[in-house]
Amino acid sequence: MDVETVGVDKRKSTPWAMIALWCVLAVALLGSTLFTVPMMLLSGTGFLIGIVFVAAYITAVTALFRLTPMWPRAPKAWYFSSLLWGGALALGAALLVGGSVTSLVAKLGLHDAGASFGGAYPEEIAKATGVAVILFAFPALNRPWHGFVTGGLVGLGFEAVENVLYGVMGGMLDPNSDVVGTLQMWGLRLVVGPGLHAVFTSIAGLGIGLAFFRSGWGLRKRIGVGLGFLFIAFAAHFAWNYSWGGTIWPIVWLVLVALVIYPGFAYAWWRCRKEAREDAIRGRGAPITSVELL
Template identity: 45%
Template structure:
């Protein structure tokens, strides 16, 4: 654990908090009903997915503080970094004629760097985060924070697209984002975090191996995000890019999830997750 990283982490989180409030509050005041519905959906989304991850052996022991900060980094700090850089990147891509990939550059380039940076800071800020799969967990939580905030904001500002009902507009936006592209940012940053975790915590590996894992898995996350955001009038390219990207992304995510579970098996009574701790009954029987 580094105090420098911990103090810097807190500072970045504090800087990101206003960037969460600024886009939400004015729109919430203008559209209170969609805002309330979207806020409820966001709370449920966070609660359910955090509960699922926490019940696995991947969850680090005493992991609530890093988890909360990971979500806040994704929702606030990442959004702050992206909001000041993405517009220029999109404009540059459009200016050069790359209209099909403008959203890809504006999304994958700043967002994945911002989220992966948060994973590094959090892993180095807490001593209980010391296993390669902890990078995967923290990456998923950072991605969850980013995705939840996007869903919250889009659910509010895009509710009026429905011709007759703001409520139906919220439901349409949330349905599209949850079911037509499920867990996207969770998967993107989880993959990047997996590589970062191995780069930081693998035993007996050289610098080249660590860099290869960190950069390699980041490249997978970046490429999947880039491919998913491809737009344009070519329907074959639009649909085909989603299909190919989805196959690569979800296959990679499942592979890493299984690999992380295998790596996180309890060994020699070394417990690294809440779910691995013996129950009171097991402790009594052992005595």
Template identity: 30%
Template structure:
């Protein structure tokens, strides 16, 4: 939902950018910047500010920011793809709409996931770091997402689709990298959870009490820009 809510303001700002830059590389860069920033703001405001008042409960693991960002990206891409499909279908060309939908799925959908996951993974890598480190990592993640988005636009639009399969192949390789990072995060979480469980059991045995002794490991997370 957060990603879908980000589509209307993104379209409005992209219209302004088109009036300013008309066409060319700077227009593609502006579009990429607008979409990545708006997607992040949608996830930040809706997922963290409005729905989840206790941020420490919604973001209590390093992988959480990436999950929220990818979810927002999927919502954004779903509504954006739907709007792209309405034009050919509205003109009575169902076949063209079907082809457009398939290309949008293997291209734009994957692009949004990879780009937004760059921001989320960067935030996750700085989970236990200082506030300034979180800001730096966030900016690196945002810069990476904008670069990836811009390169996709350049290769697809300016090359008139000549490199479409090369670009799509690169995107899917990026997806494999993201999945590998998720696997590493999952393994780290499993090992950390087993470590905490072992500590708790050792404390219970040491105290020799009939009731369980609970130790809370408080993990705090602050957003890059409060």
């Protein structure tokens, strides 16, 4: 994934994308607030515990990205818009659409794949759309690995808020203690598939970053790579959510899928980090971007 560079300091500003981004996020934030408040009232203890865990979770994952040369020199608005898109808009879209998709799949008799379609279909598309919009909106984002990092943050926002909601439900379901139920749910979420949404959307984001910022590619290749990486993220999410019968095979299946997902993410991380370090050493300006042609 060697990057060809030219003597350009930064991309041109795209104010229309920035305006559209913040308008959409404002509406999504309002909608998610209306949904979150009732959950908070149902288990205030579970909600407060979730906020503490979320703060630690976001801080830790952000530090992993920030302490690498992949981290872009972008304004703080980029960081917060990425988290908001995942935690408000993408999650809201998934909650609105996911149930209907699951019901439709069940009516078709594909009961084992209900969670796969209900999760992977709306969630990965909504998150990847956010990555594309955010890459358009901020001119400081001009490298393929910026799509990787942006995807990670969008997925992080999604997973953080989703974990809070699951924690609240765990607190409600425990007959004895909201605290115990919330901690058990958080423990399960952190042990079984930690960071999966960040992983999925990082992969999709890398494909979008390559499609936008790789120089010397034709339009067909850009579209193919962008959609190809999105399909990989979709397929990984689909496989992870697939429901198998029995007691042992579902566990074995999750282990097998994890042995594909996490090493693949680690390899993408290594390649992006390597390119970002080499690019920082060269310091020859921004690459030619397809974004500039739109």
